Amino acid sequence: MYNFSELNGENASQYTHLTYPSYVKFLENLTGDSSTVAIGAELDTSPVGLILAYYVSSSDNSDQAYGQILSLFVVPEHRHQGLGKELLRRMETALKMKRCAEVELRYLSSPSTIALEEVLAQQNWSSPKTTALICYGSKINVDQTKSRHLVKYIDKLTAKLPQDYEIFFWKDLRLRERQIIEAQMATDSLVRRFNPFVEENELEPSNSLGLRYRDRVVGWVITHRIAPDTIRYTQMFVHPENQPLSRSTLLLAKAIHFQYQGATTKATFRVAIDNEPMVKFVHRRLAPYLYEIREARLVTKLLDTNH
Numbered sequence: 001m002y003n004f005s006e007l008n009g010e011n012a013s014q015y016t017h018l019t020y021p022s023y024v025k026f027l028e029n030l031t032g033d034s035s036t037v038a039i040g041a042e043l044d045t046s047p048v049g050l051i052l053a054y055y056v057s058s059s060d061n062s063d064q065a066y067g068q069i070l071s072l073f074v075v076p077e078h079r080h081q082g083l084g085k086e087l088l089r090r091m092e093t094a095l096k097m098k099r100c101a102e103v104e105l106r107y108l109s110s111p112s113t114i115a116l117e118e119v120l121a122q123q124n125w126s127s128p129k130t131t132a133l134i135c136y137g138s139k140i141n142v143d144q145t146k147s148r149h150l151v152k153y154i155d156k157l158t159a160k161l162p163q164d165y166e167i168f169f170w171k172d173l174r175l176r177e178r179q180i181i182e183a184q185m186a187t188d189s190l191v192r193r194f195n196p197f198v199e200e201n202e203l204e205p206s207n208s209l210g211l212r213y214r215d216r217v218v219g220w221v222i223t224h225r226i227a228p229d230t231i232r233y234t235q236m237f238v239h240p241e242n243q244p245l246s247r248s249t250l251l252l253a254k255a256i257h258f259q260y261q262g263a264t265t266k267a268t269f270r271v272a273i274d275n276e277p278m279v280k281f282v283h284r285r286l287a288p289y290l291y292e293i294r295e296a297r298l299v300t301k302l303l304d305t306n307h
């Protein structure tokens with residue numbers, strides 16, 4: 001018989017392998033007054049399933065809160081026996097007790113998605129909404145494309161780039177240029193959205209690039225090292241006045257080429273689904289370099305806190 005219980009500071013440490021490494025800290029800090037709820041399923045004292053959520057008070061109505069399910073996991077040998085459904089049902093009840101009026105779950109499409117979406121549909125969650133594509137590429141994939149595919153593309157676009165444009169390594173950004181971009185971020189929401197200074201401590205110097213037009217910085221591809229073998233392409237931007245799109249794709253192609261010439265074998269990036277030109281570009285041009293495209297999806301449910 002499976003046993004379900006809300007975890008506390010003492011027993012939560014046995015469940016750390018049932019969530020993502022970045023969420024282990026939530027399990028380690030479970031106290032009665034933390035904003036985290038963890039519900040475990042066990043069989044003969046062995047942990048076999050875990051659902052983890054956290055909640056915050058609504059800014060406009062302090063009496064109510066908003067919940068977010070961080071992870072739901074059932075060990076493979078115990079799947080298809082109703083554990084996932086029961087963990088989710090119990091979490092909804094626990095969050096209602098914490099006065100959560102709404103709860104959300106964000107996940108990446110995977111082989112488990114059919115089961116997860118079945119559980120969610122049965123418990124009357126909203127239909128899944130795709131918010132972004134998460135793409136994974138590798139040097140092996142670049143090798144497998146037609147020979148010199150990438151170099152040819154760079155040559156073609158470089159030939160079209162007017163002479164008053166210059167591509168440079170982002171690490172060589174001048175202080176004055178940085179100050180101008182910072183000032184633009186204060187007034188221009190587009191520049192703010194593609195903030196080139198995010199996570200500067202992990203900036204990857206070998207292929208983060210900028211684009212100058214007549215001594216003004218008008219674009220960038222900013223990458224970060226997220227693992228010894230993986231570079232994330234975090235921001236890609238060319239100011240609308242300095243488009244066409246081919247200017248940003250030239251920057252991107254150059255950045256990919258610099259990575260290809262180096263030792264880092266894997267790459268990943270995220271494209272918001274409402275960025276239609278880029279979504280098309282991924283399918284038309286980048287697909288040969290990718291070994292996987294996953295969808296980031298969002299589901300929500302309103303909880304009736306009066307019952």
Ligand SMILES: CC(C)(COP(=O)(O)OP(=O)(O)OC[C@H]1O[C@@H](n2cnc3c(N)ncnc32)[C@H](O)[C@@H]1OP(=O)(O)O)[C@@H](O)C(=O)NCCC(=O)NCCS
Pocket residue numbers: 070071072073074075078079080081082083084085086107108110112113114115116118119
């Ligand atoms: C998603 C997950 C938690 C489901 O756990 P589970 O214990 O197998 O779920 P349940 O047994 O409650 O099954 C739920 C429903 O999905 C259905 N289902 C399960 N696998 C299915 C499949 N491959 N195809 C179609 N339906 C499937 C079941 O039939 C069941 O419905 P039913 O009770 O009406 O028959 C589990 O697969 C898992 O841990 N996956 C890896 C982690 C993950 O992706 N988590 C979600 C994001 S954080």
